[in-house]
Amino acid sequence: xxxxxxxxxxxxxxxxxxxxxxxxxxxxxxxxxxxxxxxxxxxxxxxxxxxxxxxxxxxxxxxxxxxxxxxxxxxxxxxxxxxxxxxxxxxxxxxxxxxxxxxxxxxxxxxxxxxxxxxxxxxxxxxxxxxxxxxxxxxxxxxxxxxxxxxxxxxxxxxxxxxxxxxxxxxxxxxxxxxxxxxxxxxxxxxxxxxxxxxxxxxxxxxxxxxxxxxxxxxxxxxxxxxxxxxxxxxxxxxxxxxxxxxxxxxxxxxxxxxxxxxxxxxxxxxxxxxxxxxxxxxxxxxxxxxxxxxxxxxxxxxxxxxxxxxxxxxxxxxxxxxxxxxxxxxxxxxxxxxxxxxxxx
Amino acid sequence: xxxxxxxxxxxxxxxxxxxxxxxxxxxxxxxxxxxxxxxxxxxxxxxxxxxxxxxxxxxxxxxxxxxxxxxxxxxxxxxxxxxxxxxxxxxxxxxxxxxxxxxxxxxxxxxxxxxxxxxxxxxxxxxxxxxxxxxxxxxxxxxxxxxxxxxxxxxxxxxxxxxxxxxxxxxxxxxxxxxxxxxxxxxxxxxxxxxxxxxxxxxxxxxxxxxxxxxxxxxxxxxxxxxxxxxxxxxxxxxxxxxxxxxxxxxxxxxxxxxxxxxxxxxxxxxxxxxxxxxxxxxxxxxxxxx
Numbered sequence: 001x002x003x004x005x006x007x008x009x010x011x012x013x014x015x016x017x018x019x020x021x022x023x024x025x026x027x028x029x030x031x032x033x034x035x036x037x038x039x040x041x042x043x044x045x046x047x048x049x050x051x052x053x054x055x056x057x058x059x060x061x062x063x064x065x066x067x068x069x070x071x072x073x074x075x076x077x078x079x080x081x082x083x084x085x086x087x088x089x090x091x092x093x094x095x096x097x098x099x100x101x102x103x104x105x106x107x108x109x110x111x112x113x114x115x116x117x118x119x120x121x122x123x124x125x126x127x128x129x130x131x132x133x134x135x136x137x138x139x140x141x142x143x144x145x146x147x148x149x150x151x152x153x154x155x156x157x158x159x160x161x162x163x164x165x166x167x168x169x170x171x172x173x174x175x176x177x178x179x180x181x182x183x184x185x186x187x188x189x190x191x192x193x194x195x196x197x198x199x200x201x202x203x204x205x206x207x208x209x210x211x212x213x214x215x216x217x218x219x220x221x222x223x224x225x226x227x228x229x230x231x232x233x234x235x236x237x238x239x240x241x242x243x244x245x246x247x248x249x250x251x252x253x254x255x256x257x258x259x260x261x262x263x264x265x266x267x268x269x270x271x272x273x274x275x276x277x278x279x280x281x282x283x284x285x286x287x288x289x290x291x292x293x294x295x296x297x298x299x300x301x302x303x304x305x306x307x308x309x310x311x312x313x314x315x316x317x318x319x320x321x322x323x324x325x326x327x328x329x330x331x332x333x334x335x336x337x338x339x340x341x342x343x344x345x346x
Numbered sequence: 347x348x349x350x351x352x353x354x355x356x357x358x359x360x361x362x363x364x365x366x367x368x369x370x371x372x373x374x375x376x377x378x379x380x381x382x383x384x385x386x387x388x389x390x391x392x393x394x395x396x397x398x399x400x401x402x403x404x405x406x407x408x409x410x411x412x413x414x415x416x417x418x419x420x421x422x423x424x425x426x427x428x429x430x431x432x433x434x435x436x437x438x439x440x441x442x443x444x445x446x447x448x449x450x451x452x453x454x455x456x457x458x459x460x461x462x463x464x465x466x467x468x469x470x471x472x473x474x475x476x477x478x479x480x481x482x483x484x485x486x487x488x489x490x491x492x493x494x495x496x497x498x499x500x501x502x503x504x505x506x507x508x509x510x511x512x513x514x515x516x517x518x519x520x521x522x523x524x525x526x527x528x529x530x531x532x533x534x535x536x537x538x539x540x541x542x543x544x545x546x547x548x549x550x551x552x553x554x555x556x557x558x559x560x561x562x563x564x565x566x567x568x569x570x571x572x573x574x575x576x577x578x579x580x581x582x583x584x585x586x587x588x589x590x591x592x593x594x595x596x597x598x599x600x601x602x603x604x605x606x607x608x609x610x611x612x613x614x615x616x617x618x619x620x621x622x623x624x625x626x627x628x629x630x631x632x633x634x635x636x637x
Contacts, residue, residue: 238442240438240440240442241442241444243407243410243412243430243436243442244436244438244442244502245455245459246411246412246430247410247411247412247430247431247432247434247435247436247503247512248432248435248455248456248459248460248502248503248505248506249430249431249432249456249459249460249506250459251459254458254459258455258458258459259444262444262446262447263444263446265446337446338486339445339446339447339448339486339487339488340445340488
């Protein structure tokens with residue numbers, strides 16, 4: 001069965017007569033990225049194939065996703081415009097070389113998805129809608145989705161910023177002072193590994209509002225990795241950096257803020273990334289059990305009404321939302337840690 | 347050579363003993379320095395030479411104030427050393443530049459730490475020119491070669507105008523050619539770039555009195571090294587240390603005119619003498635491997 005599924009897009013590709021470029025796009029993107037004509041044509045061709053698939057499938061259906069038409073035409077148009085402007089902008093050329101193949105593959109994947117769902121109806125319907133249906137739900141319910149995204153963002157930011165601030169302070173204290181480490185480390189070791197979501201029952205009892213308790217839970221989830229990695233970074237500061245600083249008359253504040261903290265920065269950023277991941281998880285769980293807003297709430301609410309198109313729409317938005325925040329944090333890190341060599345790119 | 351005014355900032359180490367707990371082995375303390383005494387005049391460049399583990403670095407750390415002796419005392423002028431301070435700079439074999447700061451900010455670090463960056467900002471430019479790092483102000487340390495990184499470390503240590511500069515094998519990690527060039531540069535810094543430059547560029551303003559003043563303002567330098575040639579080439583006196591426990595076995599004055607010729611007869615004679623003290627003289631090299 002899976003074999004049959006995998007062959008399908010290739011048959012569709014063959015039928016459209018653009019086999020070479022598209023197949024390469026699926027099989028060996030790196031190879032095609034080198035040669036010019038392929039780079040130019042990959043995205044428009046893929047969009048054309050997806051349009052053809054959508055045309056054949058949707059003509060038998062009443063509720064034809066017109067937004068999906070629009071979307072695919074925009075992609076096709078963007079691909080053609082890119083191909084037309086290709087010779088003039090070297091930045092664009094660079095990007096097209098890198099991204100055309102993966103974009104084309106993503107579009108073909110949408111086509112494959114449509115074939116499997118509304119085309120061949122291989123998957124049970126309410127649970128697995130077609131991409132066109134998901135796009136319809138996303139646009140029809142855009143007001144509530146936007147509102148949910150906004151609430152999630154606010155909640156996440158409150159919790160994350162609070163967790164980072166507290167985590168940095170406690171991490172620096174534990175990492176720098178051996179007496180604080182003596183008392184603080186056991187607390188950190190025992191309380192920290194408990195997943196923040198396990199505190200939900202308690203948080204509901206203690207806190208005046210679910211919004212406050214959810215933000216606090218996110219902060220708790222962020223606090224642990226940030227504290228742990230900050231503390232280890234600070235306490236592992238090379239002794240010779242501190243010695244050198246002492247010999248030019250540095251006081252303790254200089255040693256902490258100008259030597260130990262910068263030296264711990266690479267570690268601190270690992271903590272920030274882990275904290276961000278933990279905050280996403282805690283956010284979605286907190287929203288689906290307590291708070292009455294946000295994307296997590298939206299997903300469980302839509303699921304309650306069996307509107308799976310909306311569930312997937314929210315998931316798509318979450319993917320973009322969380323991934324953008326990760327990218328943002330990577331950008332911040334690239335700026336702060338510009339002095340490091342061999343830094344990992346996102 | 348030593349003026350009366352400068353005498354007040356001479357360095358004295360009196361019967362200093364220091365022992366350590368070797369890691370892992372709880373009971374026994376290992377004696378690193380056994381009742382060391384020495385005296386270094388202001389503006390003098392003294393080399394300390396000896397085999398590994400003879401306590402050279404320990405001695406420097408004590409003088410820097412990073413460690414405290416078990417007994418004995420270390421004084422500069424009439425002041426006893428009780429902790430690290432900006433008047434005693436330290437440069438290690440590893441330049442230990444702060445990798446998160448650019449070259450300029452590394453050199454500034456000493457001024458920032460003392461909170462005087464604002465009034466001494468023009469010093470930074472002077473020191474960058476002095477060590478020839480003018481074009482690298484905004485480079486980060488990982489872009490620098492070993493020699494350049496060590497120049498930054500020297501400028502960073504010197505910007506506070508320390509009375510004493512402690513050099514713990516500063517050139518040990520450099521290749522032979524860079525090393526010889528850097529020896530001249532360190533000597534140039536020791537003599538004070540200002541004086542040399544003034545003599546070269548505007549000799550008419552340099553009076554006898556001014557020269558003496560500059561000389562008295564020379565930074566005292568203590569150079570720990572493994573390299574006998576380096577010690578002879580650079581220093582006024584060489585102290586030979588013996589290991590376990592560390593002692594100063596002998597002090598040898600180097601009375602050769604600078605710039606010194608590494609292949610002159612006097613140079614080579616001195617070299618042979620030091621090798622003798624370190625028990626690496628000719629006879630053991632000629633096949634007699636019993637000790």
